[in-house]
Amino acid sequence: MALDPDERLTAEEFAEFLNEREVQTACRRCGVAHWQTGKGGELKGFIPVGTDEQGDFRLSERSVPVQYLICVNCGNVELFATKVVRKWKRDRLRRQQEIL
Numbered sequence: 001m002a003l004d005p006d007e008r009l010t011a012e013e014f015a016e017f018l019n020e021r022e023v024q025t026a027c028r029r030c031g032v033a034h035w036q037t038g039k040g041g042e043l044k045g046f047i048p049v050g051t052d053e054q055g056d057f058r059l060s061e062r063s064v065p066v067q068y069l070i071c072v073n074c075g076n077v078e079l080f081a082t083k084v085v086r087k088w089k090r091d092r093l094r095r096q097q098e099i100l
């Protein structure tokens with residue numbers, strides 16, 4: 001099922017979300033702050049087993065769509081619920097439209 005274009009998340013938007021919410025950037029396993037994501041950026045085109053066509057990781061119909069980051073140093077994978085990031089994006093768009 002195709003998503004509304006406004007519902008899609010770019011790697012840049014995900015990074016903006018992490019910055020705005022002041023998410024710790026150092027890996028909690030090794031302390032290095034160098035991440036890759038499957039959407040755009042350094043791993044463009046990389047789609048691991050278990051993702052849908054939008055790149056959201058899915059285990060089954062009842063699973064939770066997530067955004068993920070992979071620590072380049074130790075391989076630790078950090079997961080973030082897509083619905084929280086999309087809500088942040090919708091709220092930001094609403095704030096921008098109120099300013100105009």
Ligand SMILES: [Zn+2]
Pocket residue numbers: 027028029030031032071072073074075076
């Ligand atoms: Zn690490």
